[in-house]
Amino acid sequence: MSMVSQLCYLQMESILRHLYVMNPTEFAKANCEGDDVFLCEYEYDVHWHSFKRLAEIDNSEEDDRKAGSDEDWDLCKDSGSDSELEYDEKNVKGSLPRKSPAHELAANSRKGHIFGLQKIGAKKIPEHVRCHKPTEIERAKAVLLLSSLPKSLPCRNKEMEEITSFIKGAICEDQCLGRCLYIHGVPGTGKTMSVLGVMRSLRAEVDAGSIKPYCFVEINGLKLASPENVYRVVYEALSGHRVSWKKALHLLNERFSDGNRTGKEDNQPCILLIDELDLLVTRNQSVLYNILDWPTKPQSKLVVIGIANTMDLPEKLLPRISSRMGIQRLCFGPYNYQQLQEIISSRLKGIDAFEKQAIEFASRKVAAISGDARRALEICRRAAELTDYRLKKSSSHPDSAASAKAIIGMADVEAAIQEMFQAPHIQVMKNCSKLSKIFLVAMVHELHKTGMAETTFEELATTVSRLCTSNKEEFPGWDMLLKVGCKLGECRVILCEAGAKHRLQKLQLNFPSDDVTFALKDSSETPWLTKYL
Amino acid sequence: MGGESPAEKALILLRSRLCNPTYILKQFSDSPDSNYSKLKFTLSNSITDACNNSILLLGPRGCGKNAVLELVLSDLQVEHPDLISVIRLNGLLHSDDNCALKEIARQLCVEHQLSFSKMASSDDNSHFMIAMLRECGLAHKTIIFVLDEFDLFTQGKQRLLYSLLDALQSVTSQAVLIGVSCRLDADQLLEKRVRSRFSHRKLLFLPPSNVYLLRLMGDILSLPTDSSLPYEYAIAYNAKLQNILGDPRFTEIINKLSNADSSLDHFVRFLFRAVCYMDLDSGFLFIENFKTALLSIQRQPKLESLKDCSVLELYILVCMRRLEVKEQKSYNFNSIMKEYKGIHDSFQTSDFYAQNICLRAFEHLIKRDLICFTDNRGQSQSVKFRPVKLLLSSHELFQGLKSNSSCPAILQKLIDRES
Numbered sequence: 001m002s003m004v005s006q007l008c009y010l011q012m013e014s015i016l017r018h019l020y021v022m023n024p025t026e027f028a029k030a031n032c033e034g035d036d037v038f039l040c041e042y043e044y045d046v047h048w049h050s051f052k053r054l055a056e057i058d059n060s061e062e063d064d065r066k067a068g069s070d071e072d073w074d075l076c077k078d079s080g081s082d083s084e085l086e087y088d089e090k091n092v093k094g095s096l097p098r099k100s101p102a103h104e105l106a107a108n109s110r111k112g113h114i115f116g117l118q119k120i121g122a123k124k125i126p127e128h129v130r131c132h133k134p135t136e137i138e139r140a141k142a143v144l145l146l147s148s149l150p151k152s153l154p155c156r157n158k159e160m161e162e163i164t165s166f167i168k169g170a171i172c173e174d175q176c177l178g179r180c181l182y183i184h185g186v187p188g189t190g191k192t193m194s195v196l197g198v199m200r201s202l203r204a205e206v207d208a209g210s211i212k213p214y215c216f217v218e219i220n221g222l223k224l225a226s227p228e229n230v231y232r233v234v235y236e237a238l239s240g241h242r243v244s245w246k247k248a249l250h251l252l253n254e255r256f257s258d259g260n261r262t263g264k265e266d267n268q269p270c271i272l273l274i275d276e277l278d279l280l281v282t283r284n285q286s287v288l289y290n291i292l293d294w295p296t297k298p299q300s301k302l303v304v305i306g307i308a309n310t311m312d313l314p315e316k317l318l319p320r321i322s323s324r325m326g327i328q329r330l331c332f333g334p335y336n337y338q339q340l341q342e343i344i345s346s347r348l349k350g351i352d353a354f355e356k357q358a359i360e361f362a363s364r365k366v367a368a369i370s371g372d373a374r375r376a377l378e379i380c381r382r383a384a385e386l387t388d389y390r391l392k393k394s395s396s397h398p399d400s401a402a403s404a405k406a407i408i409g410m411a412d413v414e415a416a417i418q419e420m421f422q423a424p425h426i427q428v429m430k431n432c433s434k435l436s437k438i439f440l441v442a443m444v445h446e447l448h449k450t451g452m453a454e455t456t457f458e459e460l461a462t463t464v465s466r467l468c469t470s471n472k473e474e475f476p477g478w479d480m481l482l483k484v485g486c487k488l489g490e491c492r493v494i495l496c497e498a499g500a501k502h503r504l505q506k507l508q509l510n511f512p513s514d515d516v517t518f519a520l521k522d523s524s525e526t527p528w529l530t531k532y533l
Numbered sequence: 534m535g536g537e538s539p540a541e542k543a544l545i546l547l548r549s550r551l552c553n554p555t556y557i558l559k560q561f562s563d564s565p566d567s568n569y570s571k572l573k574f575t576l577s578n579s580i581t582d583a584c585n586n587s588i589l590l591l592g593p594r595g596c597g598k599n600a601v602l603e604l605v606l607s608d609l610q611v612e613h614p615d616l617i618s619v620i621r622l623n624g625l626l627h628s629d630d631n632c633a634l635k636e637i638a639r640q641l642c643v644e645h646q647l648s649f650s651k652m653a654s655s656d657d658n659s660h661f662m663i664a665m666l667r668e669c670g671l672a673h674k675t676i677i678f679v680l681d682e683f684d685l686f687t688q689g690k691q692r693l694l695y696s697l698l699d700a701l702q703s704v705t706s707q708a709v710l711i712g713v714s715c716r717l718d719a720d721q722l723l724e725k726r727v728r729s730r731f732s733h734r735k736l737l738f739l740p741p742s743n744v745y746l747l748r749l750m751g752d753i754l755s756l757p758t759d760s761s762l763p764y765e766y767a768i769a770y771n772a773k774l775q776n777i778l779g780d781p782r783f784t785e786i787i788n789k790l791s792n793a794d795s796s797l798d799h800f801v802r803f804l805f806r807a808v809c810y811m812d813l814d815s816g817f818l819f820i821e822n823f824k825t826a827l828l829s830i831q832r833q834p835k836l837e838s839l840k841d842c843s844v845l846e847l848y849i850l851v852c853m854r855r856l857e858v859k860e861q862k863s864y865n866f867n868s869i870m871k872e873y874k875g876i877h878d879s880f881q882t883s884d885f886y887a888q889n890i891c892l893r894a895f896e897h898l899i900k901r902d903l904i905c906f907t908d909n910r911g912q913s914q915s916v917k918f919r920p921v922k923l924l925l926s927s928h929e930l931f932q933g934l935k936s937n938s939s940c941p942a943i944l945q946k947l948i949d950r951e952s
Binding site: 145491 | 630650794
């Protein structure tokens, strides 16, 4: 069921008869709807204000088609409507290439998205969404989600001002000068978010009329199938037409280098944001060169903002590229603990679910390691989840005497950090089979005896055999030991070659021997292992 | 199916239980500390509160990761009908990004009864996936991506993982990414950008303790008294089972089994074999069934190979061993033949065969993986000239010779001299 959200009032002189609008397959089957049957072949894309050919038609249908009258029937084009596609009717002339009908109607093909996705929908809103009033902890969890956009971006005001002045400086003059800006910083420092935030506020200014309109294209290097595809994506974003990357490169060169503009819109300055810029580096670096060369041409009106993680990316490239990219740089440093605390607290404003020390503790921990804001938010969210879990499990036991505290404290944050960042191998070593433990101890023994990390299976098996006979433990046989070793290797507790090498297989511990000592020191079933550690 | 004896019916019941991983785990999934409860809580959070999460299930093979996941998913689909779509990928099949995107698009089309086109490009599929995530998010439906053999998806540029994790961070999508891997360092394999977007939820699956295994066995192998089986038979069977469980010989069998491999999967396979040995005349399980099952599950392939070797093959192996003892770094078929002739000359054995027959025996040994070529480089050379190595240790060879009934005494003497 589709929801019509707008009404349209049209004035008409008189009504002649019923008019049918059909797509090509229906048109082929139509026979008795009268002479005024028009074939709908084009769709009007409101965003691009242009017509795109909708369907491919068989050659055989050509002859059957009646050429209707030459009048075009224009539906009311309301440029304010946002997402309805309007159809316009045209006479069809000329032959068209054949394409299999199944492809266009498939939901995952490019044109097919109209035909499938409306089917997805809920028959009714689920009750838990409708009726459930979220607790404080649940609200905290919701705002700490990485996907929820904060109302303002704390701690990056200086950087955002720099970006704003850079962009405004480029586009606001009458003679728009093309420029490049290189933004770098470790992951999770707010680079993409800052740029998008600046673009949002600029959009508001355009809507308010204080600055001239511009065109904004956002590309992610890691989401492209190959670096050359960037041309195709940029061209499609600028013009709405999909062409091969070579043609796109040619057309973009025409547009930026030669200054050939078609259409009134193309005179607008274009801001190109390229995320994960280092993925566009090819062997001869031609892609990056082209993209960074265009802003330098006089008529281009192109501003390029590149985002990457490494500070010295321009230096690693050819000099002609680094000279274009490396002039203006902006560094987003890792957050310190006060900034992280502010980021988390600003999200939690109005929600009283965390102890203040808990947030500070999480911030300090993360600031000491990486300064990554995502990690800090995830730790706090996980702490909230653990608390929520604890409360919900205890509330299901009516005889729990102590009333559970509905606030997230340092203990919960500590538990979250442990769970998320502690390496699991010690636990696995503590709980593995007896033979696996003997195997690991034998490896430590070999390490200390020979001083070399790498050993062969033959030596190890001899050691295990010796350990077993000295401690009255049954030796299970070489084949069984090989299986045990390969299983440990599969988990990467040890590193080993393929088991097909039998006694020649090379083995090595993947963790420091101290970890093995710590895990197996006081094993209850094999206390005699301790003396070998 | 009416003509079956109670024993046969019992056997069918037990075997179907043992082959059903969800049945096995259902018994012990209720405690709040179990991985089942934790996973179910996290997933139901995502369904009801739209908290997108990415979780890794880690642990050695055979510890129940996929089984617990399937149990949680089936329980959630009962609790929240029509609100969950599950997309399953496997690192062995779909580690290539384009292949994975196509498979995601195909499964989404199948789930929502849309038509799918094989010819859509990977860009189209990627846009389709994002559009579906948005539509399902608006409709309050959650998409759960299950990535089996997760470590294999981390090869290459990790484009798929990046796209998925990035999509999880958009406001409209409601999705969960669950990675299952046996490598404990699976999250270290992620590139730093992908790692930053990953929400670091991990669940560790460990092999169970012996006490747990015995309790599990008691529950699985007991026959129900209120089913179609005769009441007296079921009672007698259960009593006998309890006797076995209390028998110290049985505890020893279980210890021997779990000393080598204590994972749940291994134990269930052992039980399956034991149940298959059940005596159908009496319809009861005996401790001998478990002993036989243990022997069949803990085999020594190389020893059995040696038991089956022909006399000539044993000669070749002993010659190789002697060459190794003489510290010859590398030797080939021709040097082995020289040594063989030397033995024949010194000891006047009766087993002297022509070169082409020896070559045949030599090739048999290579096929059986008892010896191998030192490297793969000399493929064009004849077999006679390529250097070979012995894959058996002296200890195994000695044991093998002892167990081989047709082994000539001279060979044992030759080996004995060195050890």
